[in-house]
Amino acid sequence: MALKAVIFDLDGVIVFTDKFHYQAWKKMADQMGIYFDETINNRLRGVSRMDSLDIILERYDGEPLSQVKREELAAQKNEDYRELLKTMTPEDVTDEVRETLAEIRRRGYKIALGSSSKNARFILERVALTDAFDKISDGTNITKSKPDPEVFIKGAEFLGERPEDCLVVEDAEAGIDAGIAGGMKTAAIGDAVSCGKADFVLDTFSDLLKILI
Ligand code: BG6
Ligand code: MG
Numbered sequence: 001m002a003l004k005a006v007i008f009d010l011d012g013v014i015v016f017t018d019k020f021h022y023q024a025w026k027k028m029a030d031q032m033g034i035y036f037d038e039t040i041n042n043r044l045r046g047v048s049r050m051d052s053l054d055i056i057l058e059r060y061d062g063e064p065l066s067q068v069k070r071e072e073l074a075a076q077k078n079e080d081y082r083e084l085l086k087t088m089t090p091e092d093v094t095d096e097v098r099e100t101l102a103e104i105r106r107r108g109y110k111i112a113l114g115s116s117s118k119n120a121r122f123i124l125e126r127v128a129l130t131d132a133f134d135k136i137s138d139g140t141n142i143t144k145s146k147p148d149p150e151v152f153i154k155g156a157e158f159l160g161e162r163p164e165d166c167l168v169v170e171d172a173e174a175g176i177d178a179g180i181a182g183g184m185k186t187a188a189i190g191d192a193v194s195c196g197k198a199d200f201v202l203d204t205f206s207d208l209l210k211i212l213i
Helices: 018-032 038-042 049-057 067-085 095-106 120-126 150-159 173-181 190-195 205-211
Strands: 005-008 110-114 135-137 166-170 185-189 200-202
Touching (some): 067 120, 095 110, 095 205, 135 150, 150 166, 150 173, 166 173, 173 185
């Protein structure tokens, strides 16, 4: 195995924006009288904004919503979410993550982001981490979200590397599935560990330095 590059998921791996997604969706759900809790929120990991809305609307029993109304709801949620993202600062990234990313680069590996979020660049700017990535593949350059491998395939393409030479780092099962479907090696952290499908398991982010030698 000769890994040449690493493609990182963002939410749940580099930063933790779950709580902001939850607050913004919860506000919308409450306004619509839809039951929504943190367990349902967990199903939204790695899922696109519109697909997330559909999951929340599974519990909606009113008149069917038009596409225009659905887009309005998603746009309002995103506005609320971005307000919450503005509270993020460089301190929202641990020294461990920052130093590990720098060391991976020093060791000669290329680094890309592979996130379903259309807010990925905004988040990286807020936490002053844009420069840690050679390339960014995000929700703005894909049509299908994880478990489809598109976001990672594009990430590998942007880096000029073959999928099999890339390691995908993910906290969601859908993300590990996407990495496998893309023909990449996978490393699970956090919630993704329990799915048991990844090539590597990380107890902590800096464990990557034991794999990328
Ligand atoms: C992913 C999150 O990173 O981005 C999902 O895990 C989210 O929960 C998705 O739905 C899309 O995010 P955004 O920022 O484009 O609404
Ligand atoms: Mg994630």
